[in-house]
Amino acid sequence: xxxxxxxxxxxxxxxxxxxxxxxxxxxxxxxxxxxxxxxxxxxxxxxxxxxxxxxxxxxxxxxxxxxxxxxxxxxxxxxxxxxxxxxxxxxxxxxxxxxxxxxxxxxxxxxxxxxx
Amino acid sequence: xxxxxxxxxxxxxxxxxxxxxxxxxxxxxxxxxxxxxxxxxxxxxxxxxxxxxxxxxxxxxxxxxxxxxxxxxxxxxxxxxxxxxxxxxxxxxxxxxxxxxxxxxxxxxxxxxxxx
Numbered sequence: 001x002x003x004x005x006x007x008x009x010x011x012x013x014x015x016x017x018x019x020x021x022x023x024x025x026x027x028x029x030x031x032x033x034x035x036x037x038x039x040x041x042x043x044x045x046x047x048x049x050x051x052x053x054x055x056x057x058x059x060x061x062x063x064x065x066x067x068x069x070x071x072x073x074x075x076x077x078x079x080x081x082x083x084x085x086x087x088x089x090x091x092x093x094x095x096x097x098x099x100x101x102x103x104x105x106x107x108x109x110x111x112x113x114x115x116x
Numbered sequence: 117x118x119x120x121x122x123x124x125x126x127x128x129x130x131x132x133x134x135x136x137x138x139x140x141x142x143x144x145x146x147x148x149x150x151x152x153x154x155x156x157x158x159x160x161x162x163x164x165x166x167x168x169x170x171x172x173x174x175x176x177x178x179x180x181x182x183x184x185x186x187x188x189x190x191x192x193x194x195x196x197x198x199x200x201x202x203x204x205x206x207x208x209x210x211x212x213x214x215x216x217x218x219x220x221x222x223x224x225x226x227x228x229x230x231x232x
Contacts, residue, residue, distance in 0.1 A: 032217055043120070043208055043223035044159075051218050090158065094217045104149075104221060106158045 002027045004091050006107035014115050015083055021076040021110045023091035031093045033074040034104070035065055038088040047089075050074060061085070086114045118143055118211050120224035128230045129199050136195045137227045139209030144189035147212040149221065150182070154205045162207075165192045199231045 007022040025031060032051050036044040048059025055067040065076045074091060091107040119142040129135050139148065148165040162182055163171040171184040186192045196203055209224040 034220075036223075041225075043225040044210075045223070046220050049220065096217050103161060103164070104159075106160075108158045 002031075002093065002095070002105055004093055004105055004107035006089075006091055006110050008110050009108065010111045010113065012113045012115060013081055016080045018079050019077065019081050019085075019112065021089050021091075021112065023074045023076065023107060025072050025074065025091075025093050027072070027093065027095070030096055032096065033065075033067060034092040034094070035059065035063070035074070035076050036090045036092060037061075038090065038109075040087070044090065047076070081112070081114050083114050083116060085112060087112060117220075118145060118213070118222040120209060120211060120222060122207075122209055122224040122227050124227060125225065126228040126230075128232060130232055131199055131201065133199055134195055134197045135199065135229060136193050137207055137209070139192045139194070139211075139224055141190045141211050143213075145211040146189070146214050147219075147221075148186060148192045149210045149212070150184065150192075150194045151208045151210065152205045153208060153226070159208065162194070196229065199229075201231045204229055204231045 003026045005024045013019045034049045035047040037047050038044050047063050048057045050057045050067045058064045063078050067074050089110045092104045094104050121140045123138045150162040151159040153159050161174050162177045163173045165171045165184050165186040167186045167189050183195045206226045206228050208226045210221040212219045212221050
């Protein structure tokens with residue numbers, strides 16, 4: 001069965017420091033990969049997605065992620081975080097041949113807390 | 117992108133009653149989804165709402181408990197029936213323009229339900 005594992009439930013970091021949020025997936029077939037962000041009391045917003053091609057994907061707000069097929073990972077990075085990046089981050093997968101509907105499977109989420 | 121609104125934004129309900137949540141999109145979309153986010157947890161797909169046909173429910177979710185309507189391409193409702201405290205969650209609507217797995221899912225702001 002397909003699954004998504006986010007290895008860190010919480011990541012504290014100081015402002016202007018770099019951060020990496022880890023995501024691993026388990027699948028016997030090809031996947032599409034997504035990172036979403038959820039700010040307090042809001043819905044989810046897409047940060048970036050990997051469908052094919054270059055394994056380094058750039059998203060909004062200065063975030064990027066790298067797809068590593070051999071390690072089945074899709075870690076999210078930002079070289080310098082801001083207080084406003086404090087939020088919950090979700091990694092998700094879906095499948096190219098999903099029988100006609102694009103069901104997303106989410107990881108448990110990582111709470112990024114940026115401190116001054 | 118799509119702009120999604122949900123009503124109500126939050127509600128407090130008594131055990132044994134029902135709550136109907138509305139999801140409105142500003143453009144016609146093929147796919148609409150309903151997710152549950154229990155406190156401190158990730159998102160779990162409840163069902164996919166198809167216009168003109170029965171909703172498709174995920175394992176562990178049944179129509180009697182979570183009836184869904186999808187009368188047109190811009191609107192859907194989710195009813196949570198016979199409420200118990202375990203139903204206290206955030207319920208999110210999401211949409212996708214087509215059935216393609218490459219499409220981004222756009223999320224509404226969520227409805228926060230508390231059951232007493």
